[in-house]
Amino acid sequence: MSFAKYYIENGHLKSGNCKSQNKECLVIYDVLRIEKGYPLFIKDHLNRLYEGIEKSGHQLSVNAEELAQKIKQLITAEKRTEGNIKIECSFLHHEIIECHYAIYFIPHFYPAPNxxxxxxxxxxxxxxxxxxxxxxxxxxxxxxxxxxxxxxxxxxxxxxxxxxxxxxxxxxxxxxxxxxxxxxxxxxxxxxxxxxxxxxxxxxxxxxxxxxxxxxxxxxxxxxxxxxxxxxxxxxxxxxxxxxxxxxxxxxxxxxxxxxxxxxxxxxxx
Structure with missing residues (x-):
């Protein structure tokens, strides 16, 4: 059974599961928690993502505001109120701009209350x-x-x-x-x-x-x-x-x- 119905790939909403990219790429990512349909601490997560990409010597072709809107678009499409979303940015080592980026829900594990x-x-x-x-x-x-x-x-x-x-x-x-x-x-x-x-x-x-x-x-x-x-x-x-x-x-x-x-x-x- 498919875990997610939709994902964002290079800015476009698509149906199905997001496929893994070229293993030779440098993949920089972050994971946000969704609660009551809202991405918690989204600005902090995106700031860390962009800082990590900059420190690696690369750049992302979209800005943080655009990425935030894509995250909210995915939440709306999936109609999920809880879960974890992964932002995955792939870079070829000899190129500055990403060759691929994706946003998608991933299986999450929250520790049991006990x-x-x-x-x-x-x-x-x-x-x-x-x-x-x-x-x-x-x-x-x-x-x-x-x-x-x-x-x-x-x-x-x-x-x-x-x-x-x-x-x-x-x-x-x-x-x-x-x-x-x-x-x-x-x-x-x-x-x-x-x-x-x-x-x-x-x-x-x-x-x-x-x-x-x-x-x-x-x-x-x-x-x-x-x-x-x-x-x-x-x-x-x-x-x-x-x-x-x-x-x-x-x-x-x-x-x-x-x-x-x-x-x-x-x-x-x-």
Whole structure:
């Protein structure tokens, strides 16, 4: 059964499923969450997409306003109120302008409600992204992580090249120590949109933030940990390898409630 009825290809609405492009292309992408028919944080996502494309030395032939309209056109055509949309921009390495771009709904996984209470298990992967500021599809690190997730059945791999923890393979990671929020500097991670909203929420709540990439050996010294991401939002971590964290944690709860109060509910027009 077809997952989606429509997709946007090079600005045109088409019926059917979007097909994968030339594997030799550099593919830069972003994923937005649709809720109540509205694309959450669309400006933030498009800003990150365009910044990543610019950093890679390429350009997109359409501007952000045009792309936003195409996203809304797809939502209307699909008549969906919930889900994830992927924006995929493909570039031939010797050309500046994209050879192809597409916008389409993808299968989504939102953690079960009980995981926000019990937390998830993660494992350390001794790798890092070569250019974390650009969201590139099918990187070797992501493919290796997928293999580990399939084999171990943990929820996420945490990247820790030379024991320095930076981010998850498909998420950002935060820690709490003595009521202080700890996360790696933006130069070391993919600056996720939800990561940005978590940091903004923490500042509104007067939670002190320390931008440092902790050493793997310091995991037992942390009081709590959580992941952030478009589909995850704020997801508590119960265990990283042999290190177990107690849940619930009051500041994770406070951040989660603040995130909805300051950003998500407002974004949905409440």
């Amino acid at each position: 995981l926000y209470q019990s937390g998830v298990e993660c494992t350390i992967l001794n790798e890092s992204r070569s250019n974390p500021s650009i969201k590139v599809a099918n990187t070797p690190v992501r493919l290796l992580s997928n293999q580990i997730l399939e084999k171990t059945k943990v929820f996420e791999t945490i990247l820790a090249k030379d024991n320095i923890i930076t981010e998850g393979s498909r998420s950002n990671i935060f820690f709490f120590k003595n009521d202080q929020l700890i996360t790696a500097p933006e130069t070391m991670v993919l600056a996720g949109v939800m990561r940005k909203k978590v940091i903004e929420t923490a500042l509104k709540l007067n939670i002190q933030i320390k931008y440092i990439a902790i050493n793997k050996n310091d995991l037992p010294l942390m009081d709590a940990a959580f992941l952030s991401g478009t589909s995850l939002r704020i997801l508590p971590v119960r265990k990283i390898d042999e290190h177990i964290y107690s849940l619930p944690h009051s500041l994770i709860t406070e951040l989660t409630e603040g995130l909805y109060r300051f950003f998500i509910d407002r974004g949905l027009g409440k």
